[in-house]
Amino acid sequence: MSGLLSLRRNLIAILMLAVAGAVLLPWQRELQRKAQSAHFRTALLNITLREQIGQSGFLAALSGFRAPLAAFLWIDAHSAWEKTEWGRMTGLFNTVTTLQPHTLLYWDIAAWHMAWNASAAALQDTKQQSEVLRERARRQYIDLGRDFLERGIRNNPDNYLLYERLGILLRDKVEDHSGAADAFAKAASFPDAPNYIGRFAAYEMAKVPGREREAYERLLNLYREGKKQWVPSLLAKIRELEKKLNIPLDHRIPVSGTIGAGATNSSRSR
Amino acid sequence: MTKALLTPIRIQAIGRNTFTELVRQKVFYFLLIFGLIVIGNSAFLAKFSFQEEFQMLKDVSLGAMSVFLSLLAILATATLLPRDLEDRTIFTILSKPVPRYEYLLGKLLGVVILLTASTLVMGLLFLGVLFLRENMALAETRLSLGGSPLELAAALAEIKKAAFSWDLIPAMAILLVKGILLASLTLLVSTFATSGIFAILVSASAYFIGHLQVSAREYWLSGIGVHWWTRIFTAFVALLFPDLQAFNLSDDIVAGIALPIGLFFQTTMLGAVYTAVYYAIACFVFESREL
Numbered sequence: 412m413s414g415l416l417s418l419r420r421n422l423i424a425i426l427m428l429a430v431a432g433a434v435l436l437p438w439q440r441e442l443q444r445k446a447q448s449a450h451f452r453t454a455l456l457n458i459t460l461r462e463q464i465g466q467s468g469f470l471a472a473l474s475g476f477r478a479p480l481a482a483f484l485w486i487d488a489h490s491a492w493e494k495t496e497w498g499r500m501t502g503l504f505n506t507v508t509t510l511q512p513h514t515l516l517y518w519d520i521a522a523w524h525m526a527w528n529a530s531a532a533a534l535q536d537t538k539q540q541s542e543v544l545r546e547r548a549r550r551q552y553i554d555l556g557r558d559f560l561e562r563g564i565r566n567n568p569d570n571y572l573l574y575e576r577l578g579i580l581l582r583d584k585v586e587d588h589s590g591a592a593d594a595f596a597k598a599a600s601f602p603d604a605p606n607y608i609g610r611f612a613a614y615e616m617a618k619v620p621g622r623e624r625e626a627y628e629r630l631l632n633l634y635r636e637g638k639k640q641w642v643p644s645l646l647a648k649i650r651e652l653e654k655k656l657n658i659p660l661d662h663r664i665p666v667s668g669t670i671g672a673g674a675t676n677s678s679r680s681r
Numbered sequence: 682m683t684k685a686l687l688t689p690i691r692i693q694a695i696g697r698n699t700f701t702e703l704v705r706q707k708v709f710y711f712l713l714i715f716g717l718i719v720i721g722n723s724a725f726l727a728k729f730s731f732q733e734e735f736q737m738l739k740d741v742s743l744g745a746m747s748v749f750l751s752l753l754a755i756l757a758t759a760t761l762l763p764r765d766l767e768d769r770t771i772f773t774i775l776s777k778p779v780p781r782y783e784y785l786l787g788k789l790l791g792v793v794i795l796l797t798a799s800t801l802v803m804g805l806l807f808l809g810v811l812f813l814r815e816n817m818a819l820a821e822t823r824l825s826l827g828g829s830p831l832e833l834a835a836a837l838a839e840i841k842k843a844a845f846s847w848d849l850i851p852a853m854a855i856l857l858v859k860g861i862l863l864a865s866l867t868l869l870v871s872t873f874a875t876s877g878i879f880a881i882l883v884s885a886s887a888y889f890i891g892h893l894q895v896s897a898r899e900y901w902l903s904g905i906g907v908h909w910w911t912r913i914f915t916a917f918v919a920l921l922f923p924d925l926q927a928f929n930l931s932d933d934i935v936a937g938i939a940l941p942i943g944l945f946f947q948t949t950m951l952g953a954v955y956t957a958v959y960y961a962i963a964c965f966v967f968e969s970r971e972l
Binding site: 416417420421423424425427428429431432433435436438439440442443445446449450451452453454470473474475476477478479480481482483485486489511512513514515516520605 | 729732733736737739740741743744745747748835869873888889892893895898902919920921922924925926927928929930931932933935936937938939940941943944947948951954955958961962965966969970971
């Protein structure tokens, strides 16, 4: 008899739990939607990740230990770097960035290791006799670095850092000055971006045939921002473009550094 | 004269005794392990760049806090009722005019005090180490970086930005809320459990299933009709288990995502509601349990 009573009591308890669960369901979903719109709970824990980190790692990731797991794998990647195991590093970086897609540092350093360290090591790989193949491997690592930055940007479009890093990579490793200029310009459009990024965008633009006028306008705008932008490289680049674009003398910036007549007129009309 | 529904003095007394009892069991020894993890981790990470070091210090410390709080909540609560039954203390208490729901509330209060104290100690230790490492990095930078004052100021600002963030405080608070929820869930399990081990096993399973609840819920509600029994199973998980993923905000907070105040309060409220629901059902089960 008491067994029956206990069973009845437990069934009622389960029913109460289910009713409470049903009542809380819309709230849970609303909270999840709000969290995701604030960039929380967006990591993609799928079967690919499961294959990368194994069952126990996946269980840890699911149980709310994504961040520490990513940290441990990052340390592992660091050890792989010390042993110059580039392939293993790539796999680990992919896993870490999947686990923590909003940690800019992981995207940034993963891209740097690939595009700078691994690519340089590939070029000096003594095991590979063919120079063509060494060069091919170098480019592949640069592409991997670029891919990390582009994926990082897709996951974190509201921060200037990865756009800046992409600009540096395109400038120094790919020599795609137009792409670099656009990346720097995007980075500079963020209110918290450092001043120099805006200058970098203009410098890269100036190197692209057909975009010199755009670069000149951009540099003049920076010049008009005041002394904080009047660094020697900016003044030199403006003067170089003034000559190249045949800017009338009265529109050029003065040698002393104060603003010229033409520029003054433009600034007045602003 | 109507009798008060709850007697705070009685609940406080049971809560205090529960806390003292747990402290006597030397549960705080785990704090030593936490300290070793945080300090050892920090010393080990010194070979990384300061951004990496701070990132991993925060990742590992908050992860360790989450593990310890969850373990503590489950292990401490699961043994409370079975032990009271075993040493017959429960009969002494319930033979006095103490309603069973007050007894359970007192027990829960004791665990909540334990979890809060643990969170405070772990939080202070973690923030202390972070503060120390930050100051060391600042001092090293001041010494080693020549160049313009503007560059130095930018470098120092970068270090400060990478180290402490105010969002770490709500991140720890949410870990505590999750711990209290787990304690309440374990209390519910222990009201019908026949032994402490059974309560631990069921609660630990609920912990893991609770983290998968969101997948089951979305699968169920999406209406994908694979098999009817799959839908019943996912509905069962979605309705009976808490959405523990809702409380895993610290992973993203340490990544630098700003926590909106509304999201923090709603998550905390959800935790409080879950805790209240589990406590209420625990009272219902315990009320009719033959002792």
